[in-house]
Amino acid sequence: MEPEGERGGEPQTDRRPGTLPRGQERPSPGEEREGPVEGRETRLRVVLRVRPLTCKETRRGDRRVVHSLGDGAVHVSAARHDATFGFSAVFDASASQEAVFEGSGMRQLVELAIDGFSCTVFAFGQTGSGKTYTLMGPLTQSETQPASPALLGLMQRSFACLLEQSRSRGSDLALSASYLEIYNEQVRDLLSPGPPCALPLRWSKTRGFYVENQLSVDFESLEAIVSLLLQGSQRRRTSAHALNRHSSRSHALLTIHIRSRAPSTCPSKQGTLCFVDLAGSERVKETGSSGELSVEANSINRSLLALGHCISLLAKPRGKWTHIPYRDSKLTRLLARSLGGSGITLMVACISPSSRCLSETLSTLHYASRAGRVTTRPLANRVSREKLLQNLEEEIHALKLENLSLRQQLCLPRVPVRSTEVPGNPPKSCLSWGGRYGPAGLHHLPLERQLPSEGTPAWPSLYGLLRDFVVENEHMRQPWLSPDPSGDIPDGPSHRATRSSCDSQPLLRSAHAPQIPPGHSTRLRQPNTTSASIPRLPKLPPASGRSSCPGCPQCCPGPADATVSQVLPVPPVLQPAPPEGSAGVLPLRQEDTALPGSHQLHRHPQPHQGKRSQGRSRSLSQQHPLPRELPGPERGPSPEGRVIPSAPPWPGLPETRAAGTVPLLQWEEALDWLAEQI
Ligand SMILES: Nc1ncnc2c1ncn2[C@@H]1O[C@H](COP(=O)(O)OP(=O)(O)OP(=O)(O)O)[C@@H](O)[C@H]1O
Incomplete structure (x- = not known):
């Protein structure tokens, strides 16, 4: 008709x-x-x-x-x-x-x-x-x-x-x-697995009303999106x-x-x-x-x-x-x-x-x-090239902060600054970890300088880096999630980004294997280690006395649309740093800790799967405490007083920290960043 x-x-x-x-x-x-x-x-x-x-x-x-x-x-x-x-x-x-x-x-x-x-x-x-x-x-x-x-x-x-x-x-x-x-x-x-959880609805001048912490899933095929529709509709x-x-x-x-x-x-x-x-x-x-x-x-x-x-x-x-x-x-x-x-x-x-x-x-x-x-x-x-760059920069910056914070809480080492590192010429470990521009390489070169001239494909590298941070941080936040033995990134719909902190399910597990239709290319990371074999991340301290979830009725009664000021992070009291040469909450056997998702990411460049909403960037800072300088000899600020992004393949065996090799985030810089976000 x-x-x-x-x-x-x-x-x-x-x-x-x-x-x-x-x-x-x-x-x-x-x-x-x-x-x-x-x-x-x-x-x-x-x-x-x-x-x-x-x-x-x-x-x-x-x-x-x-x-x-x-x-x-x-x-x-x-x-x-x-x-x-x-x-x-x-x-x-x-x-x-x-x-x-x-x-x-x-x-x-x-x-x-x-x-x-x-x-x-x-x-x-x-x-x-x-x-x-x-x-x-x-x-x-x-x-x-x-x-x-x-x-x-x-x-x-x-x-x-x-x-x-x-x-x-x-x-x-x-x-x-x-x-x-x-x-x-x-x-x-x-699309989030687990029990339904209320998400905060916010407003910003540039974006209008938007939902914070919303999960966004990349897809490339009809089967994948239809499968997502089915999953969501069943929920x-x-x-x-x-x-x-x-x-x-x-x-x-x-x-x-x-x-x-x-x-x-x-x-x-x-x-x-x-x-x-x-x-x-x-x-x-x-x-x-x-x-x-x-x-x-x-x-x-x-x-x-x-x-x-x-x-x-x-x-x-x-x-x-x-x-x-x-x-x-x-x-x-x-x-x-x-x-x-x-x-x-x-x-x-x-x-x-x-x-x-x-x-x-x-x-x-x-x-x-x-x-x-x-x-x-x-x-x-x-979105202009400059705006796109700025967005990426903000997201990567927020992810770096989270990465630092998580590493501190897990007593994991950060990347040492080696004198051999040359700006724009990242060391091999970084290349394998973060694609063409590993995080350490990225740190040394201003983001805009890493973009080649117009028309040459730089974006995939930046998105790849962003994605790598997302994956590594997710793993650190959900340490009981074990890696895919193949080390591959799932190449079906990848669950990205914005999630409510009260969602206790691992990000990558949320691909819902049983519901992916036959023929669909999604591969999942199956748990193959026990939670005991991987260090558990200590529960993140609540922001301002509230739960880290900004709106979930299960953990934080009260209006879901809390104002930003209500959920700003309070600097946490961090766990004391492990004694020099010790492994902190580790030790772990190498096979327990190998997380191929980190070091083999470059084998599956999926440049755009790392994009996350601004809401996520902010929420990261809300949900994860900003790192603070630790007592101890390694507390010296980085040479340039800047954030040194995260480390070689996670978790790996912890390295002995040598004095002066682990630069830390400057507190003033963190505050500046926060002010910017607000
Ligand atoms: N154009 C149509 N041809 C045949 N069946 C139809 C058509 N439209 C609706 N139906 C049938 O009518 C019933 C109600 O439809 P549907 O569930 O889509 O309504 P709805 O407006 O979404 O209701 P609700 O607001 O309660 O969710 C279903 O059984 C559906 O299969």
């Missing part, structure tokens, strides 16, 4: 069915064909999907009260209600999933995301109206069988389109995904009620981050494609919800009300509103950019044709009509 038109319109009540709404300021068909223009006010595109009557509704003898009129118009007729609405496209009960994908403008949205725009598609409507079906289709046919390809939803089709576009344009794209849900006003990561909160046996009890947001990684592409484009599956509005009386279900329903309805309120205000001409209450709910905060900012948004309104759902259907149609008047000013996200 093809889309029925390219129009949109306010409801025209008591109009003759068959005529289109008129007199509305909305994009002309030509304007829609042309698509959004950067910097120019662009309306949200709203399409309508009417699902078929369910077996239950048919058995009950429900009447169809929604009729498609063609040309993007839909007519609702019931005893006391008679109204026509217009949208960019209307898909009736016979429309296939493919027709919805092709007719909704989804393909164009994917292309815009590749071009660096922040694109969002969100499905909304009453509970049981087909939102999840439209976005994902049925995820499985049965326990063992995947869903039929014809039923795949907008998400899977977009993933395929994205990968196809990436290949056909010959563009080298780095792709990663994050997936979260808002459940009872708590933001939770759906999402669902329950059964009278109107839907698998009702989503949370709003879910899956975001694909698209970054062009061609070294010559500067400024680099960084687009996003976000799929929002809103929980359905519901009348508790009709769904029969009670207890926990009714608490969830209240929370869902409240956040949808806040969204509706924002949309109503935004639908007024610019200048007629001064303040949009995005802060009223987590949902509106996260959608702020898509609704009123610089993003490009497609809304899919889902309704049931049943006479029993009439009032909810009318409410959705009014809501959707209003949304059609909301405008944004799309702006592509282009």
